[in-house]
Amino acid sequence: MTEELDHGQTPATQGSRIDAYVDRYAARATGMVASEIRALFAVASRPEVVSLAGGMPYVTALPLDMVGELVSDLVTRRGPVALQYGSGQGDPHLREQICDVMRLEGIQAGGDDVVVTVGSQQALDLITRIFIDPGDVVLAEGPSYVGALGTFAAYQAKVVHIAMDDQGILPESLAQTIYALETAGAPIKFLYTIPTFHNPGGVTLNLARRQQVLDICQRAGVLIIEDNPYGLLGFDGEPMRALRADNPDGVVYLGSFSKTLAPGFRVGWALAPHAIRDKLVLAMESAVLSHSSFTQLAVGQYLATQPWREQIKTFRELYRERRDALLDALEALMPPEVTWTRPAGGFFVWATLPEGLDSKAILPRAVAERVAFVPGTGFFSDGSGARHMRLSYCYPEPDRIREGVRRLAGVIEQEMQLRDTFGTSSVRDHQGVDTPGPDLA
Ligand SMILES: Cc1ncc(COP(=O)(O)O)c(C=O)c1O
Numbered sequence: 035m036t037e038e039l040d041h042g043q044t045p046a047t048q049g050s051r052i053d054a055y056v057d058r059y060a061a062r063a064t065g066m067v068a069s070e071i072r073a074l075f076a077v078a079s080r081p082e083v084v085s086l087a088g089g090m091p092y093v094t095a096l097p098l099d100m101v102g103e104l105v106s107d108l109v110t111r112r113g114p115v116a117l118q119y120g121s122g123q124g125d126p127h128l129r130e131q132i133c134d135v136m137r138l139e140g141i142q143a144g145g146d147d148v149v150v151t152v153g154s155q156q157a158l159d160l161i162t163r164i165f166i167d168p169g170d171v172v173l174a175e176g177p178s179y180v181g182a183l184g185t186f187a188a189y190q191a192k193v194v195h196i197a198m199d200d201q202g203i204l205p206e207s208l209a210q211t212i213y214a215l216e217t218a219g220a221p222i223k224f225l226y227t228i229p230t231f232h233n234p235g236g237v238t239l240n241l242a243r244r245q246q247v248l249d250i251c252q253r254a255g256v257l258i259i260e261d262n263p264y265g266l267l268g269f270d271g272e273p274m275r276a277l278r279a280d281n282p283d284g285v286v287y288l289g290s291f292s293k294t295l296a297p298g299f300r301v302g303w304a305l306a307p308h309a310i311r312d313k314l315v316l317a318m319e320s321a322v323l324s325h326s327s328f329t330q331l332a333v334g335q336y337l338a339t340q341p342w343r344e345q346i347k348t349f350r351e352l353y354r355e356r357r358d359a360l361l362d363a364l365e366a367l368m369p370p371e372v373t374w375t376r377p378a379g380g381f382f383v384w385a386t387l388p389e390g391l392d393s394k395a396i397l398p399r400a401v402a403e404r405v406a407f408v409p410g411t412g413f414f415s416d417g418s419g420a421r422h423m424r425l426s427y428c429y430p431e432p433d434r435i436r437e438g439v440r441r442l443a444g445v446i447e448q449e450m451q452l453r454d455t456f457g458t459s460s461v462r463d464h465q466g467v468d469t470p471g472p473d474l475a
Contacts (some may be wrong), residue, residue: 046325062168065187078406080397084438086360086425087406089233089381089475093296095352096345101296104335112331121326122319123259124150124303128334132303135337136289139265140279143305149314150325154263154290154302155475158185158226160317161259161286161304165223166191171215174226175203177384177413177422179233179261181475182226191223193415200375202229202239205246212254224257224286230274231264231380233475234413236426238274238378248281263290263302266346268379269354283307291333293381294346299329353381360425363439369447374425381428384410386421387446391451393423396445405441 035057078085108116123129129145151157158181166172174182176195180196186193194215197207213223227247229239239247248327249299251258260277268274278287290302304314318325364374371388385407387393394409402442410422427435 041375049246062188065190074401075406076170078401078449083401083404083406084430084434084441085406085414086427086430086435086438086442087408088429089426090295090429091293091381091431092349092352093298095295100340101336104339105332108328108332108335116328116331118327120324121331122324123315124148124325125327125330125334128301128330128337129303130338131334132289132305135266135289135294136276136278136305139262139276141276141287141305142279143282147308147311149304149306149311149318150330151302151304151318152300152322152325153292153297154261154288154304155181155185156318157288157302157304157314158182158259158261160314160321161224161288162186162189162191163317163321164310164313165257165290170223170283171210171220172223173211173256173361174415175227175232175235177234177410177419177424178226178415179228179475180408180412182261183413185416190414192220195414195416196225198232198237200237202232202237202243203247205243205250209250212250212256216254221255222256224259225251226259226261227277228261228264229277230262231267231377232265232382233380234382234408234410235384236375236377236380236382237384239273244275244277245280248277248284252281252284258285259288260285261288262450263288263293264380265289266294267350267353269350269357269379270378278305286310294349295333295336295342300326301329301333350379353379353428356427356430356432356435357383357474359435360427360439363436364425367439367443369443369450371450372446381426383425383427385423385425387423388450388453389421391446391449392420394420396449399443399449400445403441403445405438405445407442 053101078087126145128150129148132148133143133145147468153158157160162185164213166189170191172186172191173196174193175198179200180193194211196211197204212222229244231238258277262276265276266273274370285307288302292302293297306314357377361376372385374383374385377383394411397409400406408424410419411417413419413424430438
Protein backbone atom coordinates (compact mmCIF):
# COMPACT_ATOMS: atom_id res chain seq x y z
CA MET A 35 0.00 0.00 0.00
CA THR A 36 2.80 2.37 0.94
CA GLU A 37 4.51 1.49 -2.32
CA GLU A 38 1.39 2.25 -4.34
CA LEU A 39 1.14 5.66 -2.73
CA ASP A 40 4.81 6.43 -2.88
CA HIS A 41 5.59 8.41 -6.02
CA GLY A 42 8.81 9.84 -4.74
CA GLN A 43 7.17 11.50 -1.71
CA THR A 44 7.28 10.34 1.85
CA PRO A 45 3.84 9.67 3.37
CA ALA A 46 4.23 12.73 5.62
CA THR A 47 4.35 15.06 2.62
CA GLN A 48 1.55 13.51 0.60
CA GLY A 49 -1.07 15.74 2.22
CA SER A 50 -3.82 13.11 2.56
CA ARG A 51 -7.23 14.65 3.21
CA ILE A 52 -8.45 11.58 5.11
CA ASP A 53 -8.55 12.40 8.80
CA ALA A 54 -7.55 9.34 10.82
CA TYR A 55 -8.49 11.11 14.05
CA VAL A 56 -11.96 12.23 13.08
CA ASP A 57 -13.63 10.50 16.05
CA ARG A 58 -11.05 11.77 18.55
CA TYR A 59 -11.76 15.49 18.47
CA ALA A 60 -13.34 17.29 21.38
CA ALA A 61 -17.01 18.14 20.86
CA ARG A 62 -16.11 21.83 20.58
CA ALA A 63 -13.93 21.13 17.53
CA THR A 64 -16.70 19.54 15.45
CA GLY A 65 -18.10 22.97 14.57
CA MET A 66 -14.67 24.18 13.41
CA VAL A 67 -14.89 23.72 9.68
CA ALA A 68 -13.66 25.99 6.91
CA SER A 69 -16.64 27.47 5.11
CA GLU A 70 -17.14 26.78 1.43
CA ILE A 71 -16.70 30.49 0.70
CA ARG A 72 -13.03 30.29 1.68
CA ALA A 73 -12.26 28.57 -1.62
CA LEU A 74 -13.96 31.40 -3.47
CA PHE A 75 -11.96 33.98 -1.57
CA ALA A 76 -8.76 32.29 -2.68
CA VAL A 77 -9.86 33.19 -6.21
CA ALA A 78 -11.00 36.63 -5.06
CA SER A 79 -7.49 37.52 -3.94
CA ARG A 80 -6.27 37.49 -7.57
CA PRO A 81 -5.25 40.97 -8.73
CA GLU A 82 -7.93 41.20 -11.44
CA VAL A 83 -10.67 40.84 -8.81
CA VAL A 84 -11.74 44.01 -6.97
CA SER A 85 -12.12 42.82 -3.43
CA LEU A 86 -14.72 44.70 -1.41
CA ALA A 87 -14.52 41.72 0.95
CA GLY A 88 -11.33 42.07 2.99
CA GLY A 89 -11.09 44.06 6.20
CA MET A 90 -7.35 44.62 5.84
CA PRO A 91 -6.06 48.00 7.01
CA TYR A 92 -4.11 49.97 4.40
CA VAL A 93 -0.72 49.62 6.09
CA THR A 94 1.05 51.00 3.02
CA ALA A 95 0.04 54.44 4.34
CA LEU A 96 2.48 54.01 7.24
CA PRO A 97 5.99 55.51 7.02
CA LEU A 98 7.52 52.06 6.60
CA ASP A 99 11.13 53.30 6.64
CA MET A 100 10.56 54.83 10.03
CA VAL A 101 9.01 51.59 11.33
CA GLY A 102 12.05 49.70 10.02
CA GLU A 103 14.46 52.03 11.80
CA LEU A 104 12.48 51.83 14.99
CA VAL A 105 12.53 48.03 14.98
CA SER A 106 16.22 47.86 14.22
CA ASP A 107 17.00 50.43 16.92
CA LEU A 108 14.93 48.42 19.38
CA VAL A 109 16.98 45.27 18.84
CA THR A 110 20.27 47.15 19.00
CA ARG A 111 19.48 49.16 22.10
CA ARG A 112 17.09 46.94 24.05
CA GLY A 113 17.62 43.50 22.54
CA PRO A 114 18.08 41.59 25.83
CA VAL A 115 14.67 42.81 27.03
CA ALA A 116 12.86 42.82 23.69
CA LEU A 117 13.93 39.25 22.89
CA GLN A 118 13.19 37.88 26.35
CA TYR A 119 9.94 36.45 27.84
CA GLY A 120 7.67 39.09 29.29
CA SER A 121 4.91 39.20 31.89
CA GLY A 122 1.50 37.60 31.38
CA GLN A 123 -0.23 40.93 31.82
CA GLY A 124 1.96 42.75 29.32
CA ASP A 125 4.68 45.40 29.39
CA PRO A 126 3.89 47.89 32.21
CA HIS A 127 5.01 50.92 30.23
CA LEU A 128 2.91 49.97 27.21
CA ARG A 129 -0.09 49.48 29.52
CA GLU A 130 0.26 53.08 30.71
CA GLN A 131 0.55 54.28 27.11
CA ILE A 132 -2.62 52.33 26.26
CA CYS A 133 -4.38 54.33 28.99
CA ASP A 134 -3.31 57.55 27.21
CA VAL A 135 -4.86 56.24 24.00
CA MET A 136 -8.13 55.29 25.74
CA ARG A 137 -8.34 58.75 27.34
CA LEU A 138 -9.24 60.04 23.86
CA GLU A 139 -12.55 58.18 24.32
CA GLY A 140 -13.22 59.50 27.81
CA ILE A 141 -11.82 56.46 29.66
CA GLN A 142 -9.95 57.11 32.92
CA ALA A 143 -8.00 53.98 33.86
CA GLY A 144 -4.63 52.84 35.19
CA GLY A 145 -2.27 50.43 33.47
CA ASP A 146 -2.86 47.95 36.27
CA ASP A 147 -6.31 47.21 34.85
CA VAL A 148 -5.05 46.51 31.33
CA VAL A 149 -4.05 43.11 29.93
CA VAL A 150 -2.11 43.21 26.66
CA THR A 151 -3.28 40.51 24.24
CA VAL A 152 -2.43 39.09 20.82
CA GLY A 153 -4.81 41.46 19.01
CA SER A 154 -8.23 42.07 20.45
CA GLN A 155 -9.15 38.72 18.94
CA GLN A 156 -7.22 36.99 21.71
CA ALA A 157 -8.93 39.15 24.30
CA LEU A 158 -12.22 37.90 22.90
CA ASP A 159 -11.00 34.34 23.15
CA LEU A 160 -9.83 34.76 26.76
CA ILE A 161 -13.06 36.46 27.84
CA THR A 162 -15.08 33.67 26.27
CA ARG A 163 -12.83 31.07 27.84
CA ILE A 164 -13.30 32.41 31.36
CA PHE A 165 -17.06 33.01 31.11
CA ILE A 166 -18.58 30.39 28.83
CA ASP A 167 -19.58 26.81 29.48
CA PRO A 168 -21.21 24.93 26.59
CA GLY A 169 -24.76 26.16 26.05
CA ASP A 170 -24.32 29.48 27.91
CA VAL A 171 -26.02 32.49 26.40
CA VAL A 172 -24.17 35.41 24.81
CA LEU A 173 -26.07 38.40 23.42
CA ALA A 174 -24.69 40.05 20.29
CA GLU A 175 -25.94 42.46 17.68
CA GLY A 176 -27.37 40.88 14.55
CA PRO A 177 -25.27 41.09 12.45
CA SER A 178 -22.06 40.74 14.48
CA TYR A 179 -18.31 40.43 13.93
CA VAL A 180 -17.53 37.11 12.27
CA GLY A 181 -14.37 36.54 14.37
CA ALA A 182 -16.34 36.89 17.60
CA LEU A 183 -19.04 34.51 16.37
CA GLY A 184 -16.31 32.00 15.50
CA THR A 185 -14.91 32.25 19.02
CA PHE A 186 -18.33 31.92 20.63
CA ALA A 187 -19.01 28.85 18.46
CA ALA A 188 -15.66 27.33 19.42
CA TYR A 189 -16.65 27.51 23.10
CA GLN A 190 -20.17 26.25 22.28
CA ALA A 191 -21.94 29.40 23.43
CA LYS A 192 -25.51 29.99 22.34
CA VAL A 193 -25.60 33.37 20.60
CA VAL A 194 -28.86 35.32 20.75
CA HIS A 195 -28.88 38.23 18.31
CA ILE A 196 -30.35 41.63 19.12
CA ALA A 197 -31.66 43.69 16.20
CA MET A 198 -29.97 46.94 15.11
CA ASP A 199 -31.01 49.85 12.95
CA ASP A 200 -28.94 52.70 11.55
CA GLN A 201 -28.42 54.07 15.09
CA GLY A 202 -27.07 50.79 16.50
CA ILE A 203 -28.56 48.17 18.77
CA LEU A 204 -32.27 48.60 19.66
CA PRO A 205 -32.55 49.13 23.44
CA GLU A 206 -36.17 47.87 23.56
CA SER A 207 -35.17 44.61 21.84
CA LEU A 208 -32.27 44.27 24.23
CA ALA A 209 -34.51 44.75 27.29
CA GLN A 210 -37.17 42.37 25.95
CA THR A 211 -34.64 39.68 25.09
CA ILE A 212 -32.99 39.88 28.50
CA TYR A 213 -36.38 39.64 30.17
CA ALA A 214 -37.45 36.66 28.03
CA LEU A 215 -34.22 34.77 28.61
CA GLU A 216 -34.19 35.37 32.35
CA THR A 217 -37.83 34.33 32.59
CA ALA A 218 -36.97 31.15 30.70
CA GLY A 219 -34.17 30.46 33.21
CA ALA A 220 -31.33 30.99 30.70
CA PRO A 221 -28.77 33.21 32.45
CA ILE A 222 -26.90 35.59 30.18
CA LYS A 223 -23.12 35.61 30.47
CA PHE A 224 -22.53 38.88 28.63
CA LEU A 225 -23.57 41.27 25.88
CA TYR A 226 -20.94 41.49 23.15
CA THR A 227 -21.27 44.79 21.30
CA ILE A 228 -19.37 46.93 18.78
CA PRO A 229 -21.01 50.30 19.48
CA THR A 230 -18.80 52.45 17.25
CA PHE A 231 -18.36 52.01 13.46
CA HIS A 232 -19.74 48.52 13.63
CA ASN A 233 -18.26 45.55 11.77
CA PRO A 234 -20.12 44.65 9.57
CA GLY A 235 -23.02 47.08 10.09
CA GLY A 236 -21.12 50.35 9.56
CA VAL A 237 -23.43 52.04 12.12
CA THR A 238 -22.74 53.75 15.45
CA LEU A 239 -24.79 53.57 18.63
CA ASN A 240 -26.14 57.07 19.28
CA LEU A 241 -25.57 58.91 22.56
CA ALA A 242 -29.06 58.46 24.01
CA ARG A 243 -29.01 54.74 23.31
CA ARG A 244 -25.56 54.39 24.88
CA GLN A 245 -27.01 55.43 28.21
CA GLN A 246 -30.06 53.18 27.73
CA VAL A 247 -27.91 50.15 26.95
CA LEU A 248 -25.76 50.83 30.01
CA ASP A 249 -28.86 51.22 32.22
CA ILE A 250 -30.58 48.09 30.90
CA CYS A 251 -27.49 45.94 31.39
CA GLN A 252 -26.71 47.39 34.79
CA ARG A 253 -30.26 46.73 36.04
CA ALA A 254 -30.16 43.16 34.75
CA GLY A 255 -26.59 42.51 35.96
CA VAL A 256 -25.42 41.75 32.42
CA LEU A 257 -21.72 42.37 31.78
CA ILE A 258 -20.95 44.32 28.59
CA ILE A 259 -18.01 43.43 26.35
CA GLU A 260 -17.34 46.60 24.34
CA ASP A 261 -15.24 45.78 21.28
CA ASN A 262 -13.85 49.02 19.89
CA PRO A 263 -11.06 48.60 17.31
CA TYR A 264 -12.38 51.39 15.04
CA GLY A 265 -13.27 54.04 17.65
CA LEU A 266 -10.48 56.47 16.66
CA LEU A 267 -11.22 56.14 12.94
CA GLY A 268 -14.20 58.50 12.81
CA PHE A 269 -14.56 60.85 9.85
CA ASP A 270 -16.26 63.76 11.62
CA GLY A 271 -15.39 65.49 14.86
CA GLU A 272 -14.12 64.07 18.13
CA PRO A 273 -14.09 60.34 19.05
CA MET A 274 -17.30 58.98 20.62
CA ARG A 275 -17.31 58.47 24.36
CA ALA A 276 -16.79 54.77 25.09
CA LEU A 277 -19.40 52.82 27.08
CA ARG A 278 -16.61 51.91 29.48
CA ALA A 279 -16.11 55.60 30.29
CA ASP A 280 -19.46 55.64 32.11
CA ASN A 281 -19.42 52.25 33.77
CA PRO A 282 -15.97 50.95 34.81
CA ASP A 283 -17.43 48.04 36.80
CA GLY A 284 -19.90 46.76 34.24
CA VAL A 285 -17.88 46.92 31.02
CA VAL A 286 -14.84 45.07 29.70
CA TYR A 287 -13.33 47.22 26.96
CA LEU A 288 -11.37 45.64 24.10
CA GLY A 289 -8.96 47.76 22.08
CA SER A 290 -6.41 47.19 19.35
CA PHE A 291 -3.51 48.78 17.49
CA SER A 292 -4.44 46.77 14.38
CA LYS A 293 -6.37 49.57 12.69
CA THR A 294 -4.58 52.63 14.07
CA LEU A 295 -1.07 51.25 13.52
CA ALA A 296 -0.73 47.78 11.96
CA PRO A 297 -2.27 44.34 12.55
CA GLY A 298 1.10 42.65 11.99
CA PHE A 299 2.23 43.65 15.48
CA ARG A 300 -0.77 41.75 16.87
CA VAL A 301 -1.06 44.05 19.86
CA GLY A 302 -4.49 44.54 21.40
CA TRP A 303 -5.76 44.74 24.95
CA ALA A 304 -8.56 44.24 27.44
CA LEU A 305 -9.41 46.78 30.15
CA ALA A 306 -11.36 44.96 32.84
CA PRO A 307 -12.58 45.30 36.44
CA HIS A 308 -9.96 43.87 38.86
CA ALA A 309 -11.41 40.42 39.43
CA ILE A 310 -11.95 39.77 35.73
CA ARG A 311 -8.50 41.19 34.98
CA ASP A 312 -6.94 38.64 37.35
CA LYS A 313 -8.64 35.76 35.57
CA LEU A 314 -7.66 37.15 32.17
CA VAL A 315 -3.98 37.23 33.18
CA LEU A 316 -4.13 33.59 34.31
CA ALA A 317 -5.91 32.59 31.11
CA MET A 318 -3.35 34.54 29.09
CA GLU A 319 -0.47 32.74 30.81
CA SER A 320 -2.01 29.35 30.20
CA ALA A 321 -2.55 30.23 26.53
CA VAL A 322 0.80 31.77 25.56
CA LEU A 323 2.86 32.36 28.75
CA SER A 324 3.35 35.95 27.67
CA HIS A 325 2.75 38.09 24.63
CA SER A 326 5.75 38.92 22.41
CA SER A 327 7.96 41.40 24.29
CA PHE A 328 9.37 42.41 20.93
CA THR A 329 6.16 43.67 19.36
CA GLN A 330 4.94 45.22 22.60
CA LEU A 331 8.13 47.25 22.95
CA ALA A 332 8.02 48.18 19.26
CA VAL A 333 4.49 49.56 19.67
CA GLY A 334 5.56 51.32 22.88
CA GLN A 335 8.52 52.87 21.08
CA TYR A 336 6.29 53.95 18.21
CA LEU A 337 3.88 55.67 20.61
CA ALA A 338 6.74 57.34 22.51
CA THR A 339 8.68 58.66 19.52
CA GLN A 340 6.31 59.09 16.58
CA PRO A 341 3.39 61.46 15.90
CA TRP A 342 0.80 58.69 16.26
CA ARG A 343 -2.16 61.06 16.46
CA GLU A 344 -1.11 62.54 13.10
CA GLN A 345 -0.83 59.05 11.65
CA ILE A 346 -4.37 58.25 12.78
CA LYS A 347 -5.49 61.46 11.07
CA THR A 348 -3.78 60.29 7.86
CA PHE A 349 -5.63 56.96 8.08
CA ARG A 350 -8.93 58.74 8.76
CA GLU A 351 -8.56 60.96 5.71
CA LEU A 352 -7.60 58.04 3.51
CA TYR A 353 -10.56 55.94 4.68
CA ARG A 354 -12.94 58.89 4.41
CA GLU A 355 -12.00 59.34 0.74
CA ARG A 356 -12.60 55.62 0.13
CA ARG A 357 -15.89 55.64 2.04
CA ASP A 358 -17.02 58.56 -0.16
CA ALA A 359 -15.94 56.71 -3.30
CA LEU A 360 -17.99 53.68 -2.26
CA LEU A 361 -21.10 55.62 -1.23
CA ASP A 362 -21.03 57.80 -4.37
CA ALA A 363 -20.61 54.77 -6.61
CA LEU A 364 -23.44 52.90 -4.87
CA GLU A 365 -25.69 55.95 -5.28
CA ALA A 366 -24.83 56.31 -8.95
CA LEU A 367 -24.82 52.68 -10.03
CA MET A 368 -26.92 50.38 -7.83
CA PRO A 369 -30.53 49.50 -8.70
CA PRO A 370 -32.86 51.63 -6.54
CA GLU A 371 -34.12 48.56 -4.65
CA VAL A 372 -30.72 48.06 -3.01
CA THR A 373 -30.13 49.95 0.26
CA TRP A 374 -27.05 50.45 2.43
CA THR A 375 -25.73 52.07 5.61
CA ARG A 376 -23.64 55.28 5.66
CA PRO A 377 -20.72 54.77 8.03
CA ALA A 378 -19.26 57.80 9.83
CA GLY A 379 -16.02 55.89 10.45
CA GLY A 380 -14.44 52.45 10.30
CA PHE A 381 -14.19 50.18 7.28
CA PHE A 382 -17.59 48.79 6.32
CA VAL A 383 -20.90 49.35 4.55
CA TRP A 384 -23.75 46.90 5.08
CA ALA A 385 -25.94 46.53 2.01
CA THR A 386 -29.41 45.01 1.75
CA LEU A 387 -30.50 43.34 -1.48
CA PRO A 388 -34.03 43.32 -2.90
CA GLU A 389 -36.46 40.62 -1.75
CA GLY A 390 -35.66 37.20 -3.22
CA LEU A 391 -31.93 37.69 -3.77
CA ASP A 392 -29.37 35.64 -1.86
CA SER A 393 -25.91 37.16 -1.46
CA LYS A 394 -24.22 33.81 -0.90
CA ALA A 395 -25.73 32.39 -4.08
CA ILE A 396 -24.65 35.54 -5.97
CA LEU A 397 -21.04 35.46 -4.78
CA PRO A 398 -19.67 32.91 -7.33
CA ARG A 399 -21.20 34.94 -10.17
CA ALA A 400 -19.74 38.14 -8.72
CA VAL A 401 -16.29 36.57 -8.46
CA ALA A 402 -16.61 35.44 -12.09
CA GLU A 403 -17.30 39.11 -12.89
CA ARG A 404 -14.17 40.02 -10.87
CA VAL A 405 -15.67 41.57 -7.78
CA ALA A 406 -15.94 40.11 -4.26
CA PHE A 407 -17.86 40.90 -1.06
CA VAL A 408 -18.68 38.96 2.11
CA PRO A 409 -22.20 37.46 2.15
CA GLY A 410 -24.37 38.48 5.11
CA THR A 411 -24.82 34.92 6.34
CA GLY A 412 -21.33 34.95 7.90
CA PHE A 413 -22.42 37.58 10.40
CA PHE A 414 -25.30 35.70 12.04
CA SER A 415 -24.82 32.62 14.19
CA ASP A 416 -27.94 30.99 12.74
CA GLY A 417 -26.91 31.53 9.11
CA SER A 418 -29.64 34.11 8.43
CA GLY A 419 -28.77 37.41 6.72
CA ALA A 420 -28.87 36.07 3.15
CA ARG A 421 -30.27 39.34 1.77
CA HIS A 422 -27.27 41.28 3.06
CA MET A 423 -23.65 41.74 2.09
CA ARG A 424 -20.68 43.49 3.66
CA LEU A 425 -18.75 45.86 1.43
CA SER A 426 -15.44 47.15 2.73
CA TYR A 427 -13.66 50.20 1.42
CA CYS A 428 -10.49 50.11 3.52
CA TYR A 429 -8.13 48.44 1.09
CA PRO A 430 -8.84 49.18 -2.62
CA GLU A 431 -7.97 52.57 -4.11
CA PRO A 432 -11.00 54.80 -4.92
CA ASP A 433 -10.93 54.04 -8.68
CA ARG A 434 -10.92 50.32 -7.99
CA ILE A 435 -13.80 50.77 -5.56
CA ARG A 436 -15.86 52.50 -8.28
CA GLU A 437 -15.02 49.77 -10.79
CA GLY A 438 -15.93 47.10 -8.22
CA VAL A 439 -19.32 48.68 -7.60
CA ARG A 440 -19.94 48.92 -11.36
CA ARG A 441 -19.31 45.18 -11.71
CA LEU A 442 -21.37 44.33 -8.65
CA ALA A 443 -24.31 46.46 -9.78
CA GLY A 444 -24.30 44.58 -13.10
CA VAL A 445 -24.41 41.22 -11.31
CA ILE A 446 -27.25 42.33 -9.03
CA GLU A 447 -29.27 43.64 -11.99
CA GLN A 448 -28.88 40.29 -13.75
CA GLU A 449 -29.98 38.47 -10.60
CA MET A 450 -33.06 40.67 -10.37
CA GLN A 451 -33.92 39.89 -13.98
CA LEU A 452 -33.57 36.17 -13.31
CA ARG A 453 -35.78 36.51 -10.27
CA ASP A 454 -38.40 38.39 -12.30
CA THR A 455 -38.27 35.85 -15.13
CA PHE A 456 -38.42 32.70 -13.05
CA GLY A 457 -40.36 34.18 -10.19
CA THR A 458 -38.63 32.10 -7.55
CA SER A 459 -36.50 33.15 -4.69
CA SER A 460 -33.00 31.75 -4.70
CA VAL A 461 -32.69 32.24 -0.93
CA ARG A 462 -31.30 29.05 0.54
CA ASP A 463 -31.34 27.70 4.02
CA HIS A 464 -27.95 28.59 5.50
CA GLN A 465 -26.56 27.05 8.62
CA GLY A 466 -23.71 27.86 10.97
CA VAL A 467 -21.01 30.50 11.04
CA ASP A 468 -18.93 31.12 7.92
CA THR A 469 -15.48 32.12 9.01
CA PRO A 470 -13.73 33.48 5.97
CA GLY A 471 -10.27 33.74 7.57
CA PRO A 472 -8.12 36.50 9.06
CA ASP A 473 -7.67 38.69 5.98
CA LEU A 474 -11.43 38.99 5.60
CA ALA A 475 -12.40 39.50 9.23
C1 LIG B 1 -14.95 44.21 15.56
C2 LIG B 1 -13.61 43.57 15.57
N1 LIG B 1 -13.14 43.08 16.71
C3 LIG B 1 -11.92 42.51 16.79
C4 LIG B 1 -11.13 42.39 15.67
C5 LIG B 1 -9.79 41.72 15.81
O1 LIG B 1 -8.77 42.60 15.60
P1 LIG B 1 -7.28 42.33 16.12
O2 LIG B 1 -7.21 40.96 16.68
O3 LIG B 1 -6.44 42.49 14.91
O4 LIG B 1 -7.04 43.38 17.14
C6 LIG B 1 -11.58 42.88 14.44
C7 LIG B 1 -10.76 42.73 13.22
O5 LIG B 1 -11.17 42.93 12.14
C8 LIG B 1 -12.85 43.50 14.39
O6 LIG B 1 -13.34 44.00 13.26
